[in-house]
Amino acid sequence: MGSISIWHWLIVLLVIVLIFGTKKLRNIGSDLGGAVKGFKEGMKSDDEAANNNKVAGHIKEGGQTIEGEVKDKKTTNV
Numbered sequence: 001m002g003s004i005s006i007w008h009w010l011i012v013l014l015v016i017v018l019i020f021g022t023k024k025l026r027n028i029g030s031d032l033g034g035a036v037k038g039f040k041e042g043m044k045s046d047d048e049a050a051n052n053n054k055v056a057g058h059i060k061e062g063g064q065t066i067e068g069e070v071k072d073k074k075t076t077n078v
Contacts, residue, residue: 017025 020028
């Protein structure tokens with residue numbers, strides 16, 4: 001009695017279609033699909049920007065290139 005059968009889901013689907021109509025549901029689906037596609041493209045462009053910041057082993061942070069070279073290496077024995 002506590003579980004929802006396939007017939008319950010079909011009745012719910014029928015009520016939703018009657019309330020909103022198929023055209024409205026189609027528009028909602030296409031809008032949702034466009035939003036997901038835009039999100040994926042945004043994530044892809046962020047990944048490409050992060051890869052472009054790593055140029056020739058140098059990492060750019062905050063618009064500045066951080067470079068370094070060790071000229072004198074002093075070791076301490078403890």
